[in-house]
Amino acid sequence: MNSGSSALAAKPVTSLKGVGPALATKLEKLGISSVGQLLFHLPNRYLDRTRIQAIGSLQPASSAVVEAEVRVCDVVYGRRRTLVCKIQDHSGILTLRFFHFTAAQKQRLVPGAQIRCFGELRRGATSLEMVHPEYELVDQNSPKPLAQYLTPNYPATEGLTQPRLRVLIEQALEQLEQQPIAELLPAQITQALGQIPLAQALQLLHKPPVGTDLQAITEGTHPYQQRLIFEELLAHQLSMLMFRNRAKQARAQPLGNGGELAQKFQQSLPFSFTKAQRRVVEELNSDLAQSEPMLRLVQGDVGSGKTVVAAMAALCAVASGQQAAVMAPTEILAEQHYANFSQWLGPLGVTVAYLSGRQKTAARREALQLAASGAAQVVIGTHALFQENVQFNQLALAIIDEQHRFGVHQRLALSSKAPDGLTPHQLIMTATPIPRTLAMSAYADLDCSVIDELPPGRTPIATVVIADTRRDEVIERVNRACSEGRQAYWVCTLIEESEAMEAQAAEATCELLQSLLPSLKIALVHGRMKAAEKDAVMQAFKAGDTDLLVATTVIEVGVDVPNASLMIIENPERLGLSQLHQLRGRVGRGAAASHCVLLYGSPLSNHSKERLRVMRESSDGFYIAEQDLELRGPGEVLGTRQTGEMQFRIAQLTRDSYLLPDVRKAAEYMLAHHHAKAQAVLARWLSGREKYLGA
Structure with a gap:
């Protein structure tokens, strides 16, 4: 890693006093192998002993x-x-x-x-x-002097104490005084940042002297912090833009607008596209007509009609004699896409194949053969699509649903399935609205389209928050709704991430409800069931043969049952706002007034109360996502896989988002005029993570 000053960047930590092989291994766990990296290992808080x-x-x-x-x-x-x-x-x-x-x-x-x-x-x-x-x-005659600096507290790892880290960083700071660190930002950018020298900013942040504004440092607004925050955000932005530039230099197969096939498809639908859908289709058609690969994110709230827009894009590939692949994060969602695409495109003479990890051998072999020969014009599946043995004949478009469930590298793996020398166009869809600030950083490599309008006839969902001490009332409400011919969901959530534990909780709830509501047809669906079992349960619910579906969060995305108008979510305080919003979106898909009951466990923390208040008061996915970002941070909103490597040392997206427009401009300027320095900024801050981030 080039931390600016080649001398400090190249100097191994073992050159410091007291660092032997054992300590070097512990430092390596923190991504520190050089003195330069040690200088950029910044405190996460300070103790005031001054x-x-x-x-x-x-x-x-x-x-x-x-x-x-x-x-x-x-x-x-x-x-x-x-x-x-x-x-x-x-x-x-x-x-x-x-x-x-x-x-x-x-x-x-x-x-x-x-x-x-x-x-x-x-x-x-x-x-x-x-x-x-x-x-x-204390000896009153000779009191010990107080500390002259605030005491830093660093991110640490097992076996590496704060005092040990402080001693090592003290040595690194002494070396910094002898060997100034390189300024990588061009003068035009540092002028806007108040021209604070980098070495001075590092010295102050590791050792804030008496009188330093501790409140400003705690809030992340100190000018010396802003100098480093800007540079770190710049490194991430550069990484994404370099990835985008490289992707755009690749060649893609230009596709037509679907012509007669797309027209027939629209005429066959029992509804007309909304203005927002038409606008997004035009944006996609314009991108797909180019010989550089499309990289477009389509955001749309639950029920805004993204899937039908994706089908229009797939028809652009089919009408041009090419293939499209649709990748979904779960079997249930992939199966639903397969059902929709088959129903829509089958009558138009389009062959749709399905591929998943849990298929029987014969069905899988047939799907592989259809994809490889080109007989299947649209191939739908889970992450099984990017396994090595999956071959396509003429893959020109990759549609990826719920991108935040996949890592960037998985997206790239599907891209490598195109014919030699070509890259597929990429359409990425999400029903988790992403706040603009987050999209600018996490999805800087993508153009963004928003379907910001719901189809007519969608009824708003009334949300109520009820303590689980009133469970009997809620069960009676479910009984009444189902007796009147409507259907309901009862969603079980658990703190444990274990699918097995979640399944057990759902089974117990299902048995209890069956004993309390013997006149209702009650079914169970959870992630541990075989795909065929899940499918049968979902189909029965969709057909109206089941009154009440007890489920785990596997039903979070995609399931469409217009007659379901009531949802009970147990322990909603355990889920993020965006996930709650996704679940709630399973009702309100028909003409009947729909309700969502958040059945919480007492007592609730203030934090949980605030989150449930947001759910009760708003059905705007973008507002909910903004609140989720403030309350939980980017890793939770985007999904940990997406942000697994997006760990900032000093920047915080929510707090520092106002810097992003200037950061974006600076990144574009550096790539155009200072490419070598841009590479050095990347190396300084991303320390081996450039590959993941696409740099």
């Missing part, structure tokens, strides 16, 4: 240095033996609590002794407390 605070001014959940007199110190016997020490200054009393202590400790902490301690404060029974604080007895 001043003594009055006990009366202390706040819970903060850390502080306190100097006071010991008033009483005793061993208290309860569930465990505890040493409790009360100390007092002119403004109040503080409790120190030690669960592990020695007799010698108790003997030193005698009433009248002066003590200086540092620790985190929490509320106790009668006063604020510090548990296991660092402390020392």
Whole structure:
């Protein structure tokens, strides 16, 4: 990694005092192998040991240095033996609590002794407390000086303590004074950033002196932080733009607009396209007509009609004598796409094949043969589509649904299936609206289209939030709705990520509801069931043979049952807002008034209350996604696979999003005029992750 100054970047950490092979291995886990990388390992917070605070001014959940007199110190016997020490200054009393202590400790902490301690404060029974604080007895004649700098706290790993990291970074900072680090940003950009020298910014952030505005640093608004935040966001932006530029240099098969085939398709539909759908179809047709590959993200809220737009794009490939592939993240969604595309395109003479990892050998062999020979013009499947043994005859368009469930590298794997020398056009769809700030960073390599209009006749979904203590009322409500001829979902969620545990919870709920509602036809669907079983259950529900479907979150995307007008979601506090919005979108697809009941477990944290309030008050997917981003961060909104490598050291997308327009301009300017420096910025910040990010 070139951290700017070639000398520091090339200097191994083993050149530092005290770094042997064992410590070097631990540092490697943090992505640190050179002195330069160590300098860019930035603190995630600071402890203020530069001043003594009055006990009366202390706040819970903060850390502080306190100097006071010991008033009483005793061993208290309860569930465990505890040493409790009360100390007092002119403004109040503080409790120190030690669960592990020695007799010698108790003997030193005698009433009248002066003590200086540092620790985190929490509320106790009668006063604020510090548990296991660092402390020392104070000699009034020669008091020890306080720290001159705020104490940094670094991201660490097992076996690597904060004191050890601080000592190593101190050595790196001494070397930085001898060997200035390279400024990689052109003068035009640094002028806009207040021309703060990089070395100065690094020194201040590792060792903020007394008087540094700690609030500004905590909030991420300090100018020295902004200097580094800008450069880190720039590295990510450069990476995505380089990937895009490379992709755009590839050659794709230009496709027509689907002609007569597309017209026949539209005429066969029982509805007309919305204005938004027509606009997005035009954008796609314009991209597909080019000989450079399309890279377009189509966002649309639940039920906005993305799938039919994707079918129009697929027909552009078919009418041009080429193939289209449609990739979905789950078997259920892939099966539904297969059913839709077969129903729509089959009557037009288009052959649609289906490929998944759970198919029987004979069916799989046939699907592989249809794809390889070109007999199947549209091939639909799960991630099985990008396995090595899958061959296409003339793949010209890859349609990827719910992109956030796949990693970028999986998207690229499907791209490699085109004929030699060609790259397929890529259409990426998501029903998880992505806030613009996030799209600018995570999807900077894509053009974005938005279907921002719902088809006519879609009824708004009324959402209510009810405590699970009122479960009986909710069960009665389900009974009433189903008895009147409507259908309902009951969604079970679990904290555990385990599909097995989730399936067990759903089975238990299903049995309970069957015993309480014997007159209803109740079925169960979960991720552990075989594809054929799931399909049979879903088909029966869709056909109206089942009144109530008990399900895990496998029904989150894609399932379309217009007669289902009631959804109960258990423990909604355990899910993200975007996922709740997706689930809720399974109802409200017909003419009947639809309801979603969020059945929460008490007590709710303030954070959970806020999230459920957003769900109750809004059905706007983009607003919900913005709130989700603020409450949970980008990794949760996009899905961890998408952002698995998008870990920032100092930037925070939500907080720093206002910088992104300028970052984008700077990235485009550097790629056009300072390509070598752009590469060096990438190397400095992404440290081996460039390949993942497409750089």
